Amino acid sequence: xxxxxxxxxxxxxxxxxxxxxxxxxxxxxxxxxxxxxxxxxxxxxxxxxxxxxxxxxxxxxxxxxxxxxxxxxxxxxxxxxxxxxxxxxxxxxxxxxxxxxxxxxxxxxxxxxxxxxxxxxxxxxxxxxxxxxxxxxxxxxxxxxxxxxxxxxxxxxxxxxxxxxxxxxxxxxxxxxxxxxxxxxxxxxxxxxxxxxxxxxxxxxxxxxxxxxxxxxxxxxxxxxxxxxxxxxxxxxxxxxxxxxxxxxxxxxxxxxx
Amino acid sequence: xxxxxxxxxxxxxxxxxxxxxxxxxxxxxxxxxxxxxxxxxxxxxxxxxxxxxxxxxxxxxxxxxxxxxxxxxxxxxxxxxxxxxxxxxxxxxxxxxxxxxxxxxxxxxxxxxxxxxxxxxxxxxxxxxxxxxxxxxxxxxxxxxxxxxxxxxxxxxxxxxxxxxxxxxxxxxxxxxxxxxxxxxxxxxxxxxxxxxxxxxxxxxxxxxxxxxxxxxxxxxxxxxxx
Numbered sequence: 265x266x267x268x269x270x271x272x273x274x275x276x277x278x279x280x281x282x283x284x285x286x287x288x289x290x291x292x293x294x295x296x297x298x299x300x301x302x303x304x305x306x307x308x309x310x311x312x313x314x315x316x317x318x319x320x321x322x323x324x325x326x327x328x329x330x331x332x333x334x335x336x337x338x339x340x341x342x343x344x345x346x347x348x349x350x351x352x353x354x355x356x357x358x359x360x361x362x363x364x365x366x367x368x369x370x371x372x373x374x375x376x377x378x379x380x381x382x383x384x385x386x387x388x389x390x391x392x393x394x395x396x397x398x399x400x401x402x403x404x405x406x407x408x409x410x411x412x413x414x415x416x417x418x419x420x421x422x423x424x425x426x427x428x429x430x431x432x433x434x435x436x437x438x439x440x441x442x443x444x445x446x447x448x449x450x451x452x453x454x455x456x457x458x459x460x461x462x463x464x465x466x467x468x469x470x471x472x473x474x475x476x477x478x479x480x481x482x483x484x485x486x487x488x489x490x491x492x493x494x495x496x497x498x499x500x501x502x503x504x505x506x507x508x509x510x511x512x513x514x515x516x517x518x519x520x521x522x
Numbered sequence: 523x524x525x526x527x528x529x530x531x532x533x534x535x536x537x538x539x540x541x542x543x544x545x546x547x548x549x550x551x552x553x554x555x556x557x558x559x560x561x562x563x564x565x566x567x568x569x570x571x572x573x574x575x576x577x578x579x580x581x582x583x584x585x586x587x588x589x590x591x592x593x594x595x596x597x598x599x600x601x602x603x604x605x606x607x608x609x610x611x612x613x614x615x616x617x618x619x620x621x622x623x624x625x626x627x628x629x630x631x632x633x634x635x636x637x638x639x640x641x642x643x644x645x646x647x648x649x650x651x652x653x654x655x656x657x658x659x660x661x662x663x664x665x666x667x668x669x670x671x672x673x674x675x676x677x678x679x680x681x682x683x684x685x686x687x688x689x690x691x692x693x694x695x696x697x698x699x700x701x702x703x704x705x706x707x708x709x710x711x712x713x714x715x716x717x718x719x720x721x722x723x724x725x726x727x728x729x730x731x732x733x734x735x736x737x738x739x740x741x742x743x744x745x746x747x748x749x
């Protein structure tokens with residue numbers, strides 16, 4: 265087992281004035297691990313995710329990432345171009361609303377190809393072949409390659425966003441409610457797809473969601489947040505089957521049984 | 523292979539007046555490779571709780587639970603995940619799968635997770651499914667729509683796909699017809715023969731007598747106050 269964490273977070277905090285966004289967050293994520301972050305709306309899980317991914321500037325703390333070239337680097341101290349480069353190569357961010365992660369005026373193939381071009385791909389035929397390959401992997405009919413995402417259903421848009429994000433072979437994927445807003449049959453299909461991609465590509469992922477069924481199927485580990493703090497963390501099935509913290513007990517017992 | 527030392531378990535129900543329920547106290551026993559031990563005791567005695575503690579999805583308050591040298595009470599999540607992937611199998615009573623995934627893939631998954639080539643993993647899954655009399659026509663369908671007995675057999679096939687050195691079986695023969703019950707008992711005997719250490723809950727007394735080497739009555743670990 266490798267002992268070097270891919271992402272190492274120490275004492276991360278973000279305040280909005282006097283209000284706590286998230287505070288005192290410390291954890292290590294190892295290669296190949298999928299971690300879920302759960303909590304109710306306003307618990308700070310999206311704030312945390314955005315701080316980790318470099319979309320928000322935290323007030324305190326460190327986020328070390330094991331870069332390919334230089335080993336562990338604090339991404340908060342990193343230069344803006346350096347962080348943007350990470351965002352295009354080793355990191356990927358899947359937004360809850362696909363339209364936040366896609367360019368709606370560009371064709372499906374263009375959405376996937378654009379990320380390749382951002383890391384230096386120039387051969388048009390290669391880019392198109394890779395885009396086709398990825399559309400197939402996320403189960404989008406390749407005859408739709410020249411169509412704009414505005415003509416796609418919500419589930420297809422979400423799958424296209426995933427293809428756009430994974431085409432450059434990232435090592436860490438941040439996901440914000442990736443199955444939120446999709447109907448259940450589409451969710452199941454997306455979950456199956458994500459699980460396969462995580463296993464086959466050896467990805468590490470951090471998934472923010474309020475859906476406990478989603479984390480049970482996707483995440484190895486779980487962090488439970490309340491009022492900006494991590495109140496419980498551990499193995500996913502242990503946290504869900506034998507919750508220790510009063511809030512986690514309330515959360516788990518509040519789920520409707522189907 | 524499986525060793526428990528002075529393990530205790532209490533549940534604290536914070537949302538019900540912080541009631542503290544003591545379930546098990548001072549549990550110590552060990553299971554050797556090739557040995558199958560039945561956990562017995564009346565319903566509510568803590569058999570399933572004990573089994574879930576050995577699997578790591580219930581947290582022990584004190585003591586040590588070692589499987590293949592890893593202490594589940596203190597191990598990090600990734601150590602437990604690795605242990606479960608390679609060394610510790612669990613056949614629960616309920617099948618929990620991603621909807622839409624074909625039965626053959628569900629059964630092959632533990633092998634794929636270990637890096638077994640896909641054709642080998644699927645061949646092994648196919649053998650188990652046909653041994654357990656799941657019609658081949660169903661292999662391409664998701665087991666979520668199967669009958670209870672079929673789901674249980676899929677669950678057993680999945681649990682036996684990899685040759686784990688330690689296994690936990692929660693009522694593996696419940697609700698099976700005699701033919702399939704016999705197949706499952708043979709799988710357990712084969713696992714023992716290759717040296718697996720097994721802990722099981724068997725309400726089926728005849729099955730228990732046939733495959734288990736000894737019994738551990740969980741009632742003797744029940745705290746006196748609660749008894």
